[in-house]
Amino acid sequence: MSLSPFHLAIPVYDLSAARAFYNDVFGLSEGRSSDHWVDFNFFGHQLVIHEHPKTPGQEAVHTNPVDGHDVPVPHFGVVLGWGEWEALAARLKARDTQFVIEPYVRFKGEVGEQATMFLLDPCGNALEFKAFKDMNQLFAK
Known part of the structure; x- marks a missing residue:
């Protein structure tokens, strides 16, 4: 089965902590980034963490x-x-x-x-x- 990589962008209210988590815990390599977002190679897929105020789903x-x-x-x-x-x-x-x-x-x-x-x-x-x-x-x- 051949799959196309997915792209997923998620909100993070602490870009620094989230960046360290995806780098250190999973050992993901980074792609492009800015002061407000970071691309990761998430097991062959593109995961982007975007700085964003805390969402209701992150609260509870x-x-x-x-x-x-x-x-x-x-x-x-x-x-x-x-x-x-x-x-x-x-x-x-x-x-x-x-x-x-x-x-x-x-x-x-x-x-x-x-x-x-x-x-x-x-x-x-x-x-x-x-x-x-x-x-x-x-x-x-």
Whole structure:
């Protein structure tokens, strides 16, 4: 399957803290930037953090129940290969990352079984990283 990179621009109310987070926690390389925004190579996709006053969603996270966990909404992230996901989970745990939902396997033994984890950036933007052992399960019902 060949995918086109997505472009996602998100608000951050502390550009310096968010820049350090995406650089240090994930080791993302920077592209273009200005005094008010920074481009990142987000696992092959273009993520742009834009300086912006705190949004209501960053003030109080809304959640929906999924597989016994409170999933933050909205959120974004990427689907990684299983090994990449495991390496990222290990990296984040080694950094004593505070997770919204700790890394685990969701829907175990069911259609759509997947590894997942959720965390917040310093500005309250929720991120999900997931992986499937069988990528054919990505859109399975």
